[in-house]
Amino acid sequence: MLFAKNHSTLRRKMVQNQIEARGIHDPQVLAVMRKVERHLFVKPQYRNVAYKDGPLPIDCHQTISQPYIVALMTDLLELTPTSKVLEVGTGCGYQTAILAELAKEVYSVEIIPGLAKSAKTRLERLNYHNVHLKKGNGHYGWQEYAPYDAVLVAAAPKDVPKRLIEQLAIGGRMVIPVGDTEQNLLLIRKGFQTENNATPVIETSEVTPVSFVPMTGALR
Numbered sequence: 778m779l780f781a782k783n784h785s786t787l788r789r790k791m792v793q794n795q796i797e798a799r800g801i802h803d804p805q806v807l808a809v810m811r812k813v814e815r816h817l818f819v820k821p822q823y824r825n826v827a828y829k830d831g832p833l834p835i836d837c838h839q840t841i842s843q844p845y846i847v848a849l850m851t852d853l854l855e856l857t858p859t860s861k862v863l864e865v866g867t868g869c870g871y872q873t874a875i876l877a878e879l880a881k882e883v884y885s886v887e888i889i890p891g892l893a894k895s896a897k898t899r900l901e902r903l904n905y906h907n908v909h910l911k912k913g914n915g916h917y918g919w920q921e922y923a924p925y926d927a928v929l930v931a932a933a934p935k936d937v938p939k940r941l942i943e944q945l946a947i948g949g950r951m952v953i954p955v956g957d958t959e960q961n962l963l964l965i966r967k968g969f970q971t972e973n974n975a976t977p978v979i980e981t982s983e984v985t986p987v988s989f990v991p992m993t994g995a996l997r
Contacts, residue, residue: 795844817903840868858879859926861922867893926949934953947968963981
């Protein structure tokens with residue numbers, strides 16, 4: 778019980794010092810960052826530093842993003858309780874859990890079989906019943922359930938995958954790190970230019986420099 782109280786205190790401090798202090802004030806985002814137990818998504822040897830400001834190694838030479846970046850990307854999506862979200866790069870499932878707390882359904886794609894399997898087991902154990910996972914190439918998204926109100930990409934392609942734009946709903950928002958040696962987090966909005974114009978307009982803005990693992994899986 779004492780250990781659980783300590784983790785709860787560390788999460789509150791994490792949100793206050795790493796997230797609120799850096800300009801994220803959406804009460805729902807802050808609430809889920811306080812709620813979801815990040816230490817359950819990292820290796821046992823890293824649990825004592827799970828709430829520090831930085832990424833951590835996970836299996837298969839991948840990483841769990843730093844808490845601020847998780848909160849920032851979630852905040853940019855402006856999710857509602859009716860949102861349907863596509864996540865590319867399940868990883869350990871931490872970002873997936875954050876999304877699942879805020880959205881109606883989350884469809885998450887992970888290219889590495891070991892990560893896809895362990896994330897599925899972990900999220901089921903934590904009772905996230907609105908999460909749907911599959912092993913697959915994130916460049917292709919998950920066409921079967923498109924369109925999506927929001928798309929979050931947790932690995933960096935060199936360019937924005939065309940299929941992810943296509944699977945984004947009109948009025949939807951995508952956050953994605955893009956680049957090779959230098960990466961920028963992009964916010965992409967998809968809308969109509971006018972009421973009578975059926976051609977979608979894509980608006981892209983740069984948010985901040987970031988450093989993500991590369992997005993793998995070649996297009997065929």
